[in-house]
Amino acid sequence: MSIQRLALSKFRGVIPGNPACSGCPHNIGLKIVGKTIGDKVILVVPAGCTSIISGYWPRSGLEFPILHVPFASAAAVASGLKAALESRGENGVVVVWSGDGGAADIGFATLSGAAVRNDDILVIVSDNEAYMNTGVQASGTTTWKALTTTSPVIGKTEEKKDIALIMLLHKVPYVATASIAYPTDLAEKIERAVSIRGFKLIHLHSPCPPGWRFDADKTIAIAKLAIETGAWILWEYNNGSFKISPQSKLYADKSKRKPLSEYLKMQGRFMHLTDEDIRGIENKIDENWKLILELEKYYSTKR
Amino acid sequence: MIRKALIGSHAIAMAVKLANVEVISAYPITPQTIIVEKIADMIERGELKAEYIRVESEHSALAVVYGASAGGSRVFTATSSHGLLYMYEMLWWVANSRLPVVMAVVTRSIGPPWNIHTDHQDVLSVRDSGWIIGFAENVQEVLDMTLQAYKISEDRRVLLPSIIALDGFILSHTSEPVVIPEPSEVNEWLPPRKPLPFKVEAGKFFAVGNLGPDDVTMELRWYIWRAMERAKYTINEVSLDYAKRFNTGSPAGLLETYRTTDAKYIAISMGSWSGDIKEAIDILRDEGYNVGLIRLRYIRPFPLEELRDTVSSAKALIVFDRAVSMGHQGILGMEVVSATNSKIPVKNIIAGLGGVDVSHHDFSNIIRGFIEEYESGLSIEWSIPEWYMPWMIKESEER
Incomplete structure (x- = not known):
């Protein structure tokens, strides 16, 4: 999907002036969801920032049909809703729009259950790497060393879990990573995902200005830097084919990557890092690249 | 209409089939499991x-x-x-x-210790959640109440979910003769669900x-409370209509009365052991005691008016509880005391927890003792519930 087609879409989805923080990545992601599949989508939203962004009754900050549901229930609600549509031959794309906590932590069993059943739903995990709606507490997907209000001085001491790879190993037909800084890539991934019957998941990198402590006008810049430094890798698994997306491909070569400190130094949550810590994060990123490249090789020889 | 021997779990599955349910979710837990197994079998x-x-x-x-x-x-x-x-x-x-979700709850004790046998602690712990909660006495009623639950829950005056509680093993795994309504007649009586309250x-x-x-939250709670009040009428209406149409023998209404017309002493209970209490009532009636039984068919909505009417000329009540609110009383006991405004002395017996079996001999002994205590002026001691412990059961058997 070209940027022109995205821009021409008349679907509003996200209403200007809704209660999202300035520079909120969820608004950007939801806008792209609306502009690609808005007319056929029903959103299922577990507790999280989007519960607020959706607005205060009787008004609405989002123009979608939405079921707001308890934190740990979203994928199961989506499965039931899709079953209801299917049992009566009705159309509708059921999309779980979830934060990282709702998908990878408290809602993980539910997510895993829906994936195992290969239920015909799309789950978009808008990952801002902490419990942001409750005020920036560390989650299972918070990066190593990041400062949060529950890891306020030395930072998170545990690893970030990779929810996209975990879901890939559920043997579902479609898993991809995406970034709010690359709208056409995200739009294309959404379109490809919903054309497939079965369980689909898109893990969306969503830098959060208040949570990561950067200025609200830097959301896109930071999301882009995550790609350019190799810290976030765009890839797509589609029915047996695993490919690093073109926007990330270049950075498989470490010499092409921007220095990691450029990305980290813009974020208050990493202000306390020593040079050794930065080298530590860099090693983790290198390891991740090795794994993703191996996976790409593995799936290409398999075919 | 056919007659068939069914266990309670299969009666539930039969009702689900008769109601043309469209989506079923299944997760196993003893003693519920065979309900969803039976439904899977029907679908496959x-x-x-x-x-x-x-x-x-x-x-x-x-x-x-x-x-x-x-x-x-x-x-x-079901769960x-x-x-x-x-x-x-x-x-x-x-x-x-x-x-208007309908769910079967096969009652079972809560651990630890692990225990798969019945008491009412599980289902009564959700009584404030806005679900209609019915208790079946026998397998016929399990089937009838489940079918009625769809009609009641989907009624536009109600639009609240329903739980059908049936005692684990005693009803879920026990075979009884059941009258099964004709599918075509059920289809006519229970048409497909309308998209209410929304879709x-x-x-x-x-x-x-x-x-x-905030005021909208409070307003919505008020609507639910009013819907629960209206559900009392809907339950009466639906169960009477069902009884007339299908004539399966289950009583209609929020509660069932047994030999209460002239009763001076009334026992109150829910669930399958009410059958044993009815036997005890018969024994005591033969001995000359003026006793009867009120069996609550629904605990939510609570049959306040019917209960008050039935006990209005009783001297004292005895409530048999299979669940307890720790730090206070048996849960049904509390409900009855509040419903009668403490105007009638109430003795609360806590028994049968964890599936401990209480026989009609036990019930007749307990009720006899209750009448004797009242008549010798000892009802003042009833302010705390009496625990009918397993070792007391052994004693009564020896007697």
């Missing part, structure tokens, strides 16, 4: 056309039927004990969303459960 044999979703937890079991009900389908799930507790959050979400659809902007002002 092509006897029931429905979506069957095998979930990974009870929380998801209720979440799935919540989603399907929001999408306009008639739904069913017991810890499964019901694991659903707790979703129970409120379903009721507060006014979705989410693609392209139609509509948010369910979003943030709102």
